[in-house]
Amino acid sequence: MADSAIEEIKRRLDPVDVIGQTVQLKRAGRSFKGLCPFHSEKSPSFVVSPERGTWHCFGCSEGGDIFSFVQRRDNLDFPEALRLLAARAGVEVERISRPDPGVREQRDRLHALVEAAALFYRSALTSSDGGRARAYLDGRGLVDATVERFGLGYADPSGRTLERHLLKAGFPVDDAVAVGALGRSEEGRTYDRFRDRVIFPIRDGDGRAIGFGGRAMRDDQQPKYLNSPQSELFDKGANLYALDQAAGPIREARRAIVVEGYMDALIAHQHGFANVVATLGTAIGERHIQTLRRLAPEIVLALDADPAGVKAALRGSDVASDTTADESPTILRVRGLGRFFADRRTEIKVMLLPAGRDPDDVIRADPALWARLASQALPIVDFVLHGLAQRHDLSASAGQREAAREAMTVIQDLPDPIERAHYIQRLARILNTREEFLLQAAGTRPRRQAAVEAPVAEPPRSQGEQLGDLVLALLLRAPSDATRPEAADFESAEHRAVYERLGRLAPPSNADAALDWLAHELGATFAPTLVRLRAAYDENERLTLDEASKELHVRTLELRKQRLFRQHQALDSALREDADRLSAAERRAYEERLAALAAHLGALFVEQQRLGVVGSASWSVRRGHEVLSPEVVSG
Secondary structure, three states: OOHHHHHHHHHHOOHHHHHHOOOOOEEEOOEEEEOOOOOOOOOOOEEEEOOOOEEEEOOOOOEEOHHHHHHHHHOOOHHHHHHHHHHHHOOOOOOOOOOOHHHHHHHHHHHHHHHHHHHHHHHHHOOHHHHHHHHHHHHOOOOHHHHHHOOOEEEOOOOOHHHHHHHHOOOOHHHHHHOOOEEEOOOOOEEEOOOOEEEEEEEOOOOOEEEEEEEEOOOOOOOOEEEOOOOOOOOOOOOOEOHHHHHHHHHHHOEEEEEOOHHHHHHHHHOOOOOEEEOOOOOOOHHHHHHHHOOOOEEEEEEEOOHHHHHHHHOOOOOOOOOOOOOOOOOOOOOOOHHHHOOOOOEEEEEEEOOOOOHHHHHHHOHHHHHHHHHOOEEHHHHHHHOHHHHOOOOOHHHHHHHHHHHHHHHOOOOOHHHHHHHHHHHHHHHOOOHHHHHHHHOOOOOOOOOOOOOOOOOOOOHHHHHHHHHHHHHOOOOOOOOOOOHHHOOOHHHHHHHHHHHHOOOOOOHHHHHHHHHHHHOHHHHHHHHHHHHHHHHOOOOOHHHHHHHHHHHHHHHHHHHHHHHHHHHHHHHHHOHHHOOHHHHHHHHHHHHHHHHHHHHHHHHHHHHOOOOOOOOOEEEOOEEEOHHHHHO
């Protein structure tokens, strides 16, 4: 079995979906947690990371990917697990054998060939023959920095120059045909697939060249947009343009915006909207969603508000062909995405653009409008209901019937019965009809919600415990010379134990290694604590080392302030309760200790003021019987 098929299965299948069939999972930061299916436990210690494609149990120290999970769950060997997951992912597995290193080498050669072609096209754009292409890009508003950053190029009209270049560089003709750089006629003659076109190199999420899109330079040239054919490297139903540049910004923004055209994506990035990707002549599909949902919980589709185009999209028209112009509203095809609509991890929304305007038009004319439209995007079911009156004549029975079928196609896919009932009620009010008639029009009955075991209730946690989680998580991110807490600063014994163990560990190469070591050192009792640390770490993983170091300093001050305040309260309480039994000397000793704690707290408060991180005062201390505010203490 080739490595590529295994990676394709991992790419297509979300580990949360696969594992979620067995384990009831609940979001914990950027990960998910639940009760481990492989050993008995009452507190969740089982963590799934969708971004890494891995799972790990801090209770029994088991972990791995979806293959190891299925092997363990069903007591299968690897070939059996591979067959099962391949069938689920829709990946054909012709034979099961050890991975062939030659297959990976071949893919590397194909990537190198496409990269060589990209460099060739890039060079041609700057040559004398590329003048018209440069003028076109300039007319579309692209600056040189964007052209350079995305490696845009030009294919000349001759139809032979790329072939000669690749042959001279030593690439086999068959490989060039296999990746779509060259075409081959029925008579066996080879030729440059792209001729007289602006070239948009297409890269995978890792930045490797996998194919090309070409925009015609002549009005009589068909198709207007031409993509590389399906190949071992390129799958337009799964890949997204500009994903290599957009992945980081998407994670940071927690929102992916999907447009249709290359130019739309390029103009968006040029104006600072770097969380934008484009489909490749297709409607957005399940595999696109699978890719994006691992990066962000919100996916926004930028759609032209033209009623006819929206209506066609909602009817579920087929994947657009290569002849589709970039103005056509083909990005949305509702059918087939139903299981994602109410996914608690993925919300699909629609950004309605002004009718007849493309994203690049809107962004160039009014970037603030684009940002506002993105933030106001409607959840997809609300979008469908919102525009029913525009797309259908609701005064006629035929129009009502069509509107009901269109809306119920989306509503009936909602897995939550309460949410489904809510939207059916709304639709009934819009159409002025009864709910049971809508169910009949859709030809379906409401789904039954599968019975699930109630999640284990977790006891409420104090502010100090939550802060302890954060400080320990930051210790996994910050450099070794960063300001660090003391063991006594932590409120809980579990946090103190974890901190002391971390002090024995050399700076870990990564958080996974450190958490695995802690799980081994501390045992299953500490599994809930380590699960929370993983969630806190994931929430702050985007911080740079400098940012993590500063955040650790700030949080350590707060943690220490809380500890000193607890000590101050306890000492003050003891002084008041024992006042009648204390001698004058003992009372003086108590008050001196209280004053010392107050001075220490004041110094911490001043340091927080210096860092600019002090919010509203949430504590006060007592000197003798006099209550002091933070301001008085610091003075």
